[in-house]
Amino acid sequence: MQKITNYFKKADRIALALLIGSVLIFVLMGVTHPKFFGKSNLQSMLIQCPEYGILAFGMMIAMIAGGIDLSLVGIANLSGIVAAVLMLRMGGTNLSIGIGIVAAVLVGSLCGLFNGFIIGFLDIPAMLVTLCGLQLYSGLALIITKGPAITGLPETFSNIANGKLLGVPIGAIVFVLIAILLCYLLYYTVFGKSLYLMGTNKIASRFSGINNLRITMLTYCLSGIFGSLAGILMASHYNSAKSDYGTSYTLLTLLIVVLGGVNPNGGRGKVMGVVMSIILLQLVSSAFNILRVNAFVKTFAWGLILILVTTATYLTAQKEARD
Amino acid sequence: MNQKIRNFLTSNEMIVVYIIAGLAILIGSVNHAFNSISTVVNLARTMLVTLIFAMCEMLVIVSGGIDVSFPAIASLAMIATGNIMLKNGLDNVPLAFLMGAVIGGVLGTLNAVLIAVVKMPPLIATLGVSSMTSGATLAIFGAKILTVLPAKLDELYKVSLFTYTNPEGITYSLTVLFLIPIGICLLMWFLLKYTMFGRGIYATGGDIRAARIAGFNVTAIQFFVYIMSGILSGIAGITYMILMRAADPSVLMGSEMMVIAAVVMGGTRITGGHGTVLGTILGVTLISLIKNNLIMLGVPTHFQTFVIGLIMIVGTSITSLKAKHIANSAKI
Numbered sequence: 001m002q003k004i005t006n007y008f009k010k011a012d013r014i015a016l017a018l019l020i021g022s023v024l025i026f027v028l029m030g031v032t033h034p035k036f037f038g039k040s041n042l043q044s045m046l047i048q049c050p051e052y053g054i055l056a057f058g059m060m061i062a063m064i065a066g067g068i069d070l071s072l073v074g075i076a077n078l079s080g081i082v083a084a085v086l087m088l089r090m091g092g093t094n095l096s097i098g099i100g101i102v103a104a105v106l107v108g109s110l111c112g113l114f115n116g117f118i119i120g121f122l123d124i125p126a127m128l129v130t131l132c133g134l135q136l137y138s139g140l141a142l143i144i145t146k147g148p149a150i151t152g153l154p155e156t157f158s159n160i161a162n163g164k165l166l167g168v169p170i171g172a173i174v175f176v177l178i179a180i181l182l183c184y185l186l187y188y189t190v191f192g193k194s195l196y197l198m199g200t201n202k203i204a205s206r207f208s209g210i211n212n213l214r215i216t217m218l219t220y221c222l223s224g225i226f227g228s229l230a231g232i233l234m235a236s237h238y239n240s241a242k243s244d245y246g247t248s249y250t251l252l253t254l255l256i257v258v259l260g261g262v263n264p265n266g267g268r269g270k271v272m273g274v275v276m277s278i279i280l281l282q283l284v285s286s287a288f289n290i291l292r293v294n295a296f297v298k299t300f301a302w303g304l305i306l307i308l309v310t311t312a313t314y315l316t317a318q319k320e321a322r323d
Numbered sequence: 324m325n326q327k328i329r330n331f332l333t334s335n336e337m338i339v340v341y342i343i344a345g346l347a348i349l350i351g352s353v354n355h356a357f358n359s360i361s362t363v364v365n366l367a368r369t370m371l372v373t374l375i376f377a378m379c380e381m382l383v384i385v386s387g388g389i390d391v392s393f394p395a396i397a398s399l400a401m402i403a404t405g406n407i408m409l410k411n412g413l414d415n416v417p418l419a420f421l422m423g424a425v426i427g428g429v430l431g432t433l434n435a436v437l438i439a440v441v442k443m444p445p446l447i448a449t450l451g452v453s454s455m456t457s458g459a460t461l462a463i464f465g466a467k468i469l470t471v472l473p474a475k476l477d478e479l480y481k482v483s484l485f486t487y488t489n490p491e492g493i494t495y496s497l498t499v500l501f502l503i504p505i506g507i508c509l510l511m512w513f514l515l516k517y518t519m520f521g522r523g524i525y526a527t528g529g530d531i532r533a534a535r536i537a538g539f540n541v542t543a544i545q546f547f548v549y550i551m552s553g554i555l556s557g558i559a560g561i562t563y564m565i566l567m568r569a570a571d572p573s574v575l576m577g578s579e580m581m582v583i584a585a586v587v588m589g590g591t592r593i594t595g596g597h598g599t600v601l602g603t604i605l606g607v608t609l610i611s612l613i614k615n616n617l618i619m620l621g622v623p624t625h626f627q628t629f630v631i632g633l634i635m636i637v638g639t640s641i642t643s644l645k646a647k648h649i650a651n652s653a654k655i
Contacts, residue, residue, distance in 0.1 A: 010483065040523075053419075068446070118636070118640070122643050122644065122647075123643060123647065124593075124617050124640070124643045125593050125594060127389070127446060127593070128583075128587065128593045128639055129636070129639075131583065131635075132584075132632055132635045132639065133634040133636075134580075134632075135580055135628055135629075135631060135632030135634065135635060136629060136632035136633065137632075138632075139626070139627075139628035139629025139630070139632050140629055141630070142628050143625055143626055143629055144625075146623075146625050147625055174330075176607055178606045194464055212655070223394060231451065251450055251454050253448060254378070254447060255451075258447060264444045264447055265444070272418075283347060288533055291462055294462050296457075296458045296460075296461035296462040299455075299457060299458030299461070299463050300454070300455050300458025300462060301454070301458070302454050302458075302460050303450075303451045303452065303454030303455030303456075303458060303469075304451075305449070306447065306450070306451040307437060307443075307451040307452070307455070308452070310437075310441065310443050310448075311441050311443075314441050314442060319354070
């Protein structure tokens with residue numbers, strides 16, 4: 001019995017609170033609007049959430065490392081566009097789709113490595129570097145496309161995000177696989193441990209023999225790869241690629257990550273919390289859609305939730321410190 | 324003495340001056356249309372609102388924070404003031420600026436509470452406020468562009484400091500609104516350089532704990548900085564509305580990148596504690612020059628985003644390398 005209570009005490013309280021919130025919304029919406037449980041709604045939820053969910057993972061590891069990655073959307077669009085251009089140039093065969101995806105991931109990792117190198121080597125704050133990065137990568141994307149969207153992508157490619165495996169959208173499966181991989185990386189490898197240590201205290205990690213530059217570069221590289229995967233999903237979902245898709249995702253991913261209990265100052269954060277907050281936000285978003293609330297109210301609500309949650313976390317932390 | 328001159332010639336401000344001069348000579352030699360007074364007038368017009376934004380951003384960055392909510396605050400101030408004045412038949416220039424300043428001040432206070440009291444990271448707090456504000460602006464007032472402004476506001480647009488007619492008969496006039504950023508710059512310069520409070524802002528940005536121990540009221544300084552930033556953003560919104568003779572709720576959104584770039588180019592360190600008014604003015608001049616005249620060099624417009632990003636990253640690398648060099652050099 002002691003063991004069980006201990007388990008619940010140790011289990012992420014934030015993840016638990018988010019789970020309760022999700023269940024509440026689910027039940028409430030399900031009872032009042034039966035359409036919420038409909039197959040089409042559930043499936044559209046599963047298609048939408050992997051896109052920004054994967055971006056949120058990228059943001060999460062950057063934040064655990066004590067930084068932030070604001071260039072994710074830029075990386076996503078740039079790699080989506082590179083993939084689209086390659087596919088169209090090579091005739092849209094299955095082989096060209098494979099090459100396009102590999103090239104996109106390569107572009108994402110290069111962008112991430114560039115971010116990581118400047119942050120780690122020149123000691124410029126991550127926020128500034130990735131803001132510049134966003135400008136650079138969307139600028140490159142704009143140079144490639146000259147403005148309009150690239151359309152007419154092969155049909156097989158659009159099946160990646162819109163297709164299903166046993167009734168579950170493929171994007172959702174990719175998302176789950178990435179979550180499991182991330183759990184392994186963060187909790188069971190030396191890289192993960194060093195990442196948490198570096199995020200907590202940079203100087204201490206350097207003096208304990210961790211190569212901060214290497215860890216920083218690896219972290220942002222991984223975050224860039226996540227960005228490019230989200231970019232592929234986005235391009236496949238819309239069946240086109242453009243330099244300004246998903247611009248609202250930057251705020252959304254920040255909101256998800258902070259809501260999921262990742263400390264903006266670095267060193268703390270769990271995959272489970274982030275997954276839970278992705279689910280909660282997707283439920284809120286779908287509920288807004290079904291209730292036909294103005295889209296601008298949604299933007300307002302995101303900001304409000306972000307502020308309320310951080311305030312609440314601060315108040316509870318203070319109460320704990322007093323006890 | 325020699326050392327002093329050398330320090331002056333290699334200061335951040337002078338580096339920006341060299342870049343501006345080099346760029347102006349380059350553009351001027353490629354395209355002779357650049358060498359005219361109209362360029363100066365156009366540049367001043369482009370800089371006008373950006374300069375106000377840059378001043379508030381510089382103040383915030385010097386204090387060790389960052390503010391990305393100013394475009395949203397300016398948009399709300401602009402749209403709300405325009406709508407309220409038209410609906411109630413109000414027509415008064417000082418009232419418009421007062422309303423803008425009050426709206427900006429309220430939102431700035433919200434920022435200040437979140438950052439100074441709740442201790443939220445400034446980027447996240449201001450992003451949240453920005454999202455709330457822009458959502459509220461569009462949800463309450465709609466995405467409609469106001470094109471008819473109250474008559475007296477419209478008249479102010481036509482008052483000009485001086486006019487210049489070029490040989491082809493096209494008239495360029497510098498509007499009287501340019502006095503607003505000049506006034507704000509002078510005020511900031513005096514505040515930051517000659518008052519104890521201003522020195523406190525630098526101290527807070529340099530090391531917040533040391534500043535508190537040295538006896539500065541850090542919370543008051545943070546409150547002042549964010550409220551001031553809100554008020555200036557509100558004023559900038561109204562200025563923009565008069566300058567463009569329209570109130571568009573989405574035109575300013577996304578300009579935060581440009582402004583932060585300009586401030587950082589001017590030698591303000593993003594980590595806080597360093598930055599000057601003159602440097603910021605030069606930074607804004609450089610960015611506006613690039614933005615206005617890139618096309619004169621034959622660079623297509625879709626290259627603009629990339630070039631500005633490149634300049635930002637090179638500029639920040641230079642200032643950071645310089646700071647690293649100073650930190651590593653031998654202390655006397």
